Amino acid sequence: MSELPLNGLRVVDLGSFWAAPYLTAYLGAYGADVVKVESIQRPDGFRFTSTVPALGDRWFDRSLMWQATNLNKRDVTLDLGAEEGRRLLRRLCETGDVFVENYAARVVEQFGFDEGSLLELNPRMIIVRLPGFGLTGPWRDYVGWGNAFEQLAGLAWVTGYPDGRPLTPGGYIDPTVGMHAAVALLAALEHRDRTGEGQFVEIPQIEVGASMAAESVIAWSTHGRAPGRQGNQHPVFAPQGVYPCEDGEWVALSIRDDGDWAALLTLDGRPAGLAEDALGSHDERRRRSGELDDLLRGWFAEQVSDEMVTRLQAVGVPAARVLTPDRFNEDPQLVARSFYQELVHPLSGPRLFPRYPMTYSFDPSPPAPHRSPAPLLGEHNEEVLVGELGLTVDQLARLTDANVIGTVPRGV
Secondary structure: OOOOOOOOOEEEEOOOOOHHHHHHHHHHHOOOEEEEEEOOOOOOHHHHOOOOHHHOOOHHHOOHHHHHHOOOEEEEEOOOOOHHHHHHHHHHHHOOOEEEEOOOHHHHHHOOOOHHHHHHHOOOOEEEEOOOOOOOOOOOOOOOOHHHHHHHOOOHHHOOOOOOOOOOOOOOHHHHHHHHHHHHHHHHHHHHHHHOOOEEEEOOHHHHHHHHOHHHHHHHHHHOOOOOOOOOOOOOOOOEEEEEOOOOOEEEEEOOOHHHHHHHOOOOOOOHHHHOHHHHOHHHHHHOHHHHHHHHHHHHOOOOHHHHHHHHHHOOOOEEEOOOHHHHHHOHHHHHOOOEEEEEEOOOEEEEEEOEOOOEOOEOOOOEOOOOOOOOOOOOHHHHHHOOOOOOHHHHHHHHHOOOOOOOOOOO
């Protein structure tokens, strides 16, 4: 592998849960030295997601949700409620190029790590803040989560079925925020390379959601109609949907035009009702899409999913088995492209993690590989605080005794 593009870049990562950690894991994959800062008083909350004490020793390090968003990093613990913890974080920031956090606006500011203080400490630093609602405005200090942003930005309004309630997409705005932040950060680093100036970058998470909902706003402005919920239907294609098969799997189907419809009618065993002459009209299929869904649901319920997909694709009808999480790593296209990478964690053992979905000619292994598994809580305290910031082993021991640093959450 040739030299990675972010080699030499140090990132001080105060991210938690998903949005900021997704960004910093990406930076680490491309060579940045990402130092994750937690505390034993309040570790990253993702450590306690999808894991339980029954898993045994250091169960809080075993969460695969936490691991997946914290690959390619080192980990130190610092209690920012203690002056010594704040002093060490300031020293770490003096050595850093990038500072990232995604807490509510007041959190880092109450400890003295607002953008003004950080730029005074390190004028070349890029400060990336991902507040839920922005650093100004009446909602400035509100705490927010991905599901809330999806509702407030209008994404939930268009998710669901026409006769049902709005549904949140599931918090997937978080990694989208992370990728918006990556673009903004790379632009700020380019600016610094040209001018030598550090910079403050603010990316409110609700505004990322609002930008993703722009189509709804444009539709209202243009036609005076807000897009509604369509379930699995398409504004043009008909029928389109997902249908359960007799083996418990689901098959997705799209009929784009009259050609697809005619091809569907060549299959043996189809319901007789599909052959009605009037259904040869696209407009009629759109009007009667609910009726067609019922016919297709009954047909597919008697079929084996993979066999049905093979038959549909053979006549040119777009169809695929719906991929379920337990079979993601079996998808032949993703397997062929080595999309999943096995990493060995000291507690969880070998696990597959998705790589980042982009390739570059400087690294021919597709897609971009991860460099290391997620760290244990406080795993690199000695390496960073003694080896790089110059503390003595005795000072490290005193910090541990005072609970300024540590490797086990308080109360666990």
